[in-house]
Amino acid sequence: VGAIHGGIRHNIIPEKVEMIGTIRTFGDEQQALVHRRITEIITNIAESAGAKADVNIGKLYPSTVNPPELTAKVLPSVESAAGKGNVIAMPPVTGAEDFSFFQREKPGFFFFLGGMKKGGDPLITPSHHTPDFFIDESGFLLGVRTLSYLTVDYMEMNKK
Incomplete structure (x- = not known):
């Protein structure tokens, strides 16, 4: 609430x-x-209590779930771009993400890039939509590199 x-x-x-x-x-x-x-x-x-409740629950976003087969396929690309020691397999999180609509149409791989202050602990760093959220924009270069590796490697895997 x-x-x-x-x-x-x-x-x-x-x-x-x-x-x-x-x-x-x-x-x-x-x-x-x-x-x-x-x-x-x-x-x-x-x-x-002798009262009446009107309950209106809108269904906004489906769950965002990475297909395990696709994740296994593309994980080496992510590790190659970021360095194996910098990739963390996270447990499921309950974020609401419109990427889930794309995943309903085609298998998709959703990942968090990160952007915490250098030397921060990813397990305790404040998340989005919190007062202490901070993004270190130098991580954007890693994002571009990772998306490039994913794209090229995926296209190579799926050549016909």
């Missing part, structure tokens, strides 16, 4: 309260389950 709007004073029960936020999951089935359970729970809590 990113925002709660309701009421004007601490001792007056508001007529209406609105909560807005985001729901992120690792797949379509999990997303459907979470949406169904949230609707059931909110509706039942409201009814138990």
Whole structure:
């Protein structure tokens, strides 16, 4: 829940309260389950207090998932561009990313370039959309190199 709007004073029960936020999951089935359970729970809590809840859950982004076969194929290109010791296989994260729409049409490889301050720890560096986020633009050169290696190597792998 990113925002709660309701009421004007601490001792007056508001007529209406609105909560807005985001729901992120690792797949379509999990997303459907979470949406169904949230609707059931909110509706039942409201009814138990003699109130009514209107639950509106929009489905904005599907999950962004790299196909394992494609990842295995292109990982050597990424390691070649960045140096093997600089590539970290991350566990799934619940970011919302419109790249997922492209992956619904064609297999795609999504990766994080990084951009933390030199010497930072990638496991504790503040992420996007946080007050402490910082990007070191010198990492853009690595991004161009990595995309170039990926493109050339992928085209070589798929020559007909």
